[in-house]
Amino acid sequence: MRISIDNDKCIGAGQCELTAPGVFEQDDDGVSAVLPGREDGAGDPLVREAARRCPVGAIGISES
Incomplete structure (x- = not known):
C-alpha cells in the first residue's frame, strides 16, 4: 500500500x-504529511480510517 497526500486539497484539519499518529504529522504550516519512512503504511490498520475521515479527501491509498 502507498499513501499520498494531495497538498493542494489538504486544509490541515488534522483528522x-x-x-493514525504513527503515520501522519502536520508541518509548521498545518499541512498534513506522511512521516518519513511510512509512505508504505507499514501495515497500520488505521491508515484507511484516516483517509475516510479526511474531510476533503486529500489522502490517497494505492495498492502497489
Whole structure:
C-alpha cells in the first residue's frame, strides 16, 4: 500500500494525525504529511480510517 497526500486539497484539519499518529504529522504550516519512512503504511490498520475521515479527501491509498 502507498499513501499520498494531495497538498493542494489538504486544509490541515488534522483528522489523519489524530487517527493514525504513527503515520501522519502536520508541518509548521498545518499541512498534513506522511512521516518519513511510512509512505508504505507499514501495515497500520488505521491508515484507511484516516483517509475516510479526511474531510476533503486529500489522502490517497494505492495498492502497489
